[in-house]
Amino acid sequence: MRPLHPLRDLNEQTLRRRTSIKWRQYPDDVLPLWVAEMDVVPDASIRAALTAAIESGDTGYPHGTGYAEALADFAARRWGWDGLDPSRTAYAADVMTGIAEVLRLVSEPGGPVVVSPPVYPPFLDVVEHVGRTVVEAPLGADGRLDLAALEDAFRVAAGRAAYLLCNPHNPTAVTHTADELGAVASLAREHGVRVVADEIHGPLVPDGFVPYLSVAGAEDAFVVTSASKAWNLAGLKAAVVVAGPEASADLARLPEIVSHGPSHLGVLAHTVALRDGVPWLDAVVADLADNRRLLGDLLDEHLPDVRWARGSATYLAWLDCRALGLGDDPAAFFLEHARVALNSGLTFGSGGAGHVRLNFATSPPLLDDAIRRMAHALEVRSD
Numbered sequence: 001m002r003p004l005h006p007l008r009d010l011n012e013q014t015l016r017r018r019t020s021i022k023w024r025q026y027p028d029d030v031l032p033l034w035v036a037e038m039d040v041v042p043d044a045s046i047r048a049a050l051t052a053a054i055e056s057g058d059t060g061y062p063h064g065t066g067y068a069e070a071l072a073d074f075a076a077r078r079w080g081w082d083g084l085d086p087s088r089t090a091y092a093a094d095v096m097t098g099i100a101e102v103l104r105l106v107s108e109p110g111g112p113v114v115v116s117p118p119v120y121p122p123f124l125d126v127v128e129h130v131g132r133t134v135v136e137a138p139l140g141a142d143g144r145l146d147l148a149a150l151e152d153a154f155r156v157a158a159g160r161a162a163y164l165l166c167n168p169h170n171p172t173a174v175t176h177t178a179d180e181l182g183a184v185a186s187l188a189r190e191h192g193v194r195v196v197a198d199e200i201h202g203p204l205v206p207d208g209f210v211p212y213l214s215v216a217g218a219e220d221a222f223v224v225t226s227a228s229k230a231w232n233l234a235g236l237k238a239a240v241v242v243a244g245p246e247a248s249a250d251l252a253r254l255p256e257i258v259s260h261g262p263s264h265l266g267v268l269a270h271t272v273a274l275r276d277g278v279p280w281l282d283a284v285v286a287d288l289a290d291n292r293r294l295l296g297d298l299l300d301e302h303l304p305d306v307r308w309a310r311g312s313a314t315y316l317a318w319l320d321c322r323a324l325g326l327g328d329d330p331a332a333f334f335l336e337h338a339r340v341a342l343n344s345g346l347t348f349g350s351g352g353a354g355h356v357r358l359n360f361a362t363s364p365p366l367l368d369d370a371i372r373r374m375a376h377a378l379e380v381r382s383d
Ligand SMILES: Cc1ncc(COP(=O)(O)O)c(C=O)c1O
Pocket: 036, 093, 094, 095, 096, 097, 120, 166, 170, 198, 200, 201, 226, 228, 229, 234, 239
């Protein structure tokens, strides 16, 4: 059988036929390396399950805990963690909806929710959306959790506070270690802060991923996750809310209506992904490792003044462009002059100015083209 290379199967012409946001937001002369979609076709097992469901008319409402069971089995096999109990789970439409609902359960209106910027921008929006107040505990200069800053924030936030943890971290692609997560758990306990961990990028971590609920002290936490990022199924909405053993009573207060969010086809696709899509996932993780190396080489050769800490967790590269002299929003320059769409660092909260987030889950020739375009735009500017 031909080796799987999910990230090398599609060319630009095929990708431009897509109708999802990544390929439609900008005009056709722009290379889109922004929103977290991958340029892949889903695994054959998922395509077959969806086709069979549609052809047989199995298009009703979801039923049962199969998705949570598949996640529990996946967690046991991949991460050696067998503590995920499907009876302490609920479904939500997607991860951000699940997070919004869990924040409503564990914090007070107007109360503090700690986040660690630069961070996935909807983390800031969701806190506002549920009527809570953002308290920042910025990452350290190395892009990792700053435990001293976290302790300060927890102290200030005391009361019914929550901490929204991104595990692994988007955008720095840092995989938190067991020690770091253990320290988060003990600080949270000490200050009465409830941790809500987003683990949507977890399956994309090549090795060393630590599920937050596997850490001692995290028993009262929640995790919200989904197969949507690792198997590129954002268009097939479904997510799982997982309560730690000491959070069952909170989970029981989750309104039943929340479970109406995911679609049957979403739940079906995610369940098949976790059960049968692991060889495909491994192939994606391997292709991403190649692209990560390629990006490093391209930056060294064409954009040597860009600094990149090279987190290995996911397919997002957090690029420090401050030495390029492009001001606070280099993404605006690259969009206008290189016709490459990146995420502006400014939207990621404190520490984002002068940075861009680049999505390298694309085919190698497109990555090569994008970096050359960016370098050329800088050359032309300085001529
Ligand atoms: C950290 C993180 N959480 C959540 C999401 C969005 O997930 P969903 O579409 O399930 O809300 C993303 C998407 O990129 C993400 O990076």
